[in-house]
Amino acid sequence: MAGQLRGAARILGSWRSYCSKGQQEKVSADFVEALKAVVGEPNVSTAGVVLEQHGHDESMHGCSPPDAVVWPQNVEQVSRLAALCYNHRIPIIPFGTGTGLEGGVNAIKGGICFNLTHMDRILDLNVDDFSVTVEPGVTHKALNYYLRDTGLWFPVDPGADASLCGMAATGASGTNAVRYGTMLENVVNLEVVLADGQILHTAGRGRRFQKSSAGYNLTELFVGSEGTLGLITTATLRLHGIPEATIAAVCAFPSIQAAVDSTVQIIQSGLPVARIEFLDEVMVDACNKYSGLTNAVTPTLFLEFHGSQQALQEQVQRAEEIVQQNGSSHFAWSKDPEERSRLWTARHNAWYAALALRPGCKGYSTDVCVPISRLPEIMVQAKKDLKAFGLTGSLVGHVGDGNFHCILLVNSEDADEHHRATQFVKQLGRNALAMNGTCTGEHGIGLGKRQLLKEEIGPVGIEIMRQIKSVLDTKNLMNPGKVL
Template identity: 50%
Template sequence: MNAPATTPGISRHPALDGLTASLRELLGPRCSTSDSEREHHGHGESYHPTKAPDVVCYPLTTEEVSSIVKLCHQAKVPVIPFGAGTSLEGHVVALHGGVCIDLSRMNAITAVNAEDLDCTVEAGVTRKQLNEHLRDTGLFFSVDPGADATLGGMAATRASGTNAVRYGTMKDNVLALTVVLADGTILKTGGRARKSSAGYDLTRLFVGSEGTLGVITEITLRLYGIPEASSVAVCSFPDIASAVNCAIETIQCGIQVARVELLDETCMRAINRHNNLSYPETVALFLEFHGTEAAVVSQAEMVQMIAEGHGGEGWRFATSAEERNKLWQARHNMHYALLALRPGASSWGTDTCVPISQLAACITEIKEHAKDAPFPVTALGHVGDGNFHMGFLIRMDSPEEIREAERLNGLLVNRAIELGGTCTGEHGVGYGKAKFLRKEHGDAAVEVMRTLKASLDPDNIMNPGKVLPA
C-alpha cells in the first residue's frame, strides 16, 4: 500500500557528495545509492507515502555505526535508522533525505545468560530469531508485536503486543542499551542488574525515542522461564461491553492472565473464513493462562465463572501446543484474514489505548460514528491494557475513503486522549501521530521533550521530523 517513491535526489544536501564518498570509503559495497535499495528503505508497512533516503549503509558493528554518524554529524546530514521496515507510523520515511542506517546485518546474539534470565543482542536480531535461538534453554522472550520486527526497532518504538498484560512492553523488558549519539559517541545505558536506583534512567529515555536521540545498536533483554503449563480459551459474548467487563473483573480479582484479546464480530467472521474455523460470529475473548498445571486449571475455572456472569458462553479450550498455536496463528494472521473480506482493500490500522473502564464506550462510540462508512470497520484489542486497534478496510485508490479513514482516526485519537488515554499504545509516533502529541501531553511536556532533543542533538540530524510536532 505504499505510494510511489519520490523523485530520486530531490532533497540532496549540499555536503552529500563528499559524505557519500567518505561512506563508500568506510563501508565499500555496504554503502548503496541504488534506486531500488533507497526506495525499499523509504517506507514501512503503513499508508504513509514513501520518501527515499539518499544513501543506505549496512554497518556490521557499533563502531561502524559511530563512524557513519560522525561523518553525518560533520556534514549535518540526517541519519535514519532502519530495522525490518515493519513500522506503522512512517518512522523510517526519509522526510528530509539523508543516510539510512540499515541495522539488519548486525544480527548476532551476543550472550544468553540463562541463570540470570537475560540476553544481549545486536539491534538487527529479530524476535523470532531470538526465540528460535532460545528454544533449548527453557526460556523465551515475551514481547510479541505480531510482525517479525528487529529488537532494535522494537526498543526504539517501545513496542508491545498481546502478552504485555502479563510480561510488560519493551519499556519493561530492556535492561541495557548501547546507543550511538548524534556526535558519534558510543553510550552504554543501564546494566544487567534487575533493578537499580543509580542515576537518571537513560535506558527508558532511549526506549521509544524512535531514532531521534541516537541509534540503538545493542540491547540487553529480560527473558522468562517457559511456564510448566499453558492453556488458551475462547469465549463468546453478546457485545463488547460484556466482554470488556469480564476482562476488568478478571484482572481486579488478581487473576494474572497471560493474554486477553478482544475480537469483534467482523474479526471473528474473518478468522472463520480465512482459517476454515467455525467460531460463533459474535464478540469474543481469547484468553491465555500460564503457570503450574493446577494454577492454569484453577485460573481458567475462575475466569469461566466470571465470564458466565457477563453473558459469556461457548467456552472452548485449547491445551495442546498445536491447538494453541493454531489459535494464535489465526489471531496473528488477522491482518490477512481481514484483507480477504474485501479483496483489493488495504487495512488502515489505528492504535489507541484508554483506561480500561473507558474501553467499551470508546469502541462503541467510534463504531457509531463509522456506521455509514463506505468500508468495513473492525475492532480488536489487548483488553488487559486498554489498547485496541480499529481497522478500516479501505481502497487506497479512493481519495474519499482515505479522507473518511483520516476523519475517523482523528475522532478516535481525540476521543482516546479526552478519556485519559494515548494516541499510540504500541506503534509509536513516527510522523503520523506527531500532530496529536501536544493535545495528549500538553505544551510543557512537549517543550521539555524539545529541550531534551536539542540538548542531545543540537543540529537535529537524528531522524528529523519524527516524534516532535513541527
C-alpha cells in the same frame, strides 16, 4: 574518532562546503563513496528499488525514499557513518524489519537509511541472571528459537517478527503485555550511537541489574524515542521462565459490551491471565477465512493462562464463570500445543487477514489505550463511528491492558475516503484523551500523531521534549520530522 574518519575524508576531498545552521547538504556521489569507504561497496546502495523499499513501512503513509541505504556490520561502523552524516548535516534514518505502522522509517527529508539487519548476533546470554544482549538484526522469533533449550523466553510479542531493538525504539508490547509488561519494563540497558557518532551505554557498559536508582533513567529515555535521539545498536533484555503449563481458551459473546465487560471483570478478579485478546465479528470472520478457523462470527475473546497444572484448572474455572455471567455461549479451551499455536498464529496474522478483506487497499491501524474501566465505552463508540464515517474496519486488541486497534481498510486513491479515515483516527485519538488515555499504546507517534501528542502532554511537555532532542541531536539529523 578523527583518525577513523581520515580515509573517508580523503575521498570527500574538496566536496566539503559551507552549510548554514539548520540546512542539510544533499547527498552527492562523493559522499556515497565516503560511505563505501567505511562499510565497503557491497554494503551501500542507491538503486531506486532499494530506496523505495526503505522509504516506507506497513502504514498508510506514502513512500519517502532516502538518498542511500547503508548496511553497517558493527557498532564501530555505525559510529563512523553517523559522524560522517553529522559533519555534513545529512539526516539519519534507522531501519530494522520495516514492520512499523506509523511511518517511522519514511525519509521525509532524504538522507541516509541505516539498515541494521546485518548486525544480527546474540552477544551475551546469562541464564542465571535472566538476561540477554542482542544486536538490532535479531528478531523476536529468532531470539526465542535461540533460547528454546534454556527454559527461558522473551515474552514481549508484537505479532510481526519485528527486530528487538526496533521494538525498543517504538516502545512495543503485544499480546503478553498484560502479564509480562511492555518493552519499557523489559529493557535493562541499551548501547546507542548518538547523532555525532558518540557511543552511549544508557545504564553503563555491560551492566545487567534487575533494578537501579542511579541517576536519571537514560534507558527509558531511549525506549520509545523512535530513532529521533540515537541509533540503538544493542539491547540488554530481561528474560522470563517458560511456564510449566499453558492453556488457551476461546469464548464468543453476543456483543462487544459483553466481551469487554468480561475482560474488565477477569482483570479485577486478580486472575493472572497471560493474554486476553479481543476480536470483533468482522475480524473473526477475516481470521476464519485467512487462517482456516471455524470460530463463531461474533465478538470473541482469546485467552491464555500460564502456571502450574493445579493453578491453571482453578483459573480456567473462574474465567469460565465470569464469561458465562456475561452471556458467553461458548467456552472452548485446549492444552494442545498445536491447537494453541494455530490460534495465536491466526491472531498474529490479523493485520494480513484484515487486508485480505479488501484487496488493493492500504491498511491503517489505530492504537489508543485507555484506563480499563473506560474500555467498553470507547470500543462501542468506535464501532458506531466506523459506520458514521462510512469506513470499512475491524476492532482487535490487547484489551487486558486497555489497548485496542481499529484496522481501517482505505482506498488510498480515493481522496474523500482517505480524508474520512484521517478524521476518524483523530476523533478516536481525542476520545481516548478525553477518557484520560493515550493516542498510542505501542505503535508510537511517527508521522501521523504529532498533533495528538501535543494535545496529550501539553505545551510544557512538548517543550521539554524539544530541549532533550536539541541537546542530543543539535542539528536535527536523527529521523527528522518524527514525534516532534
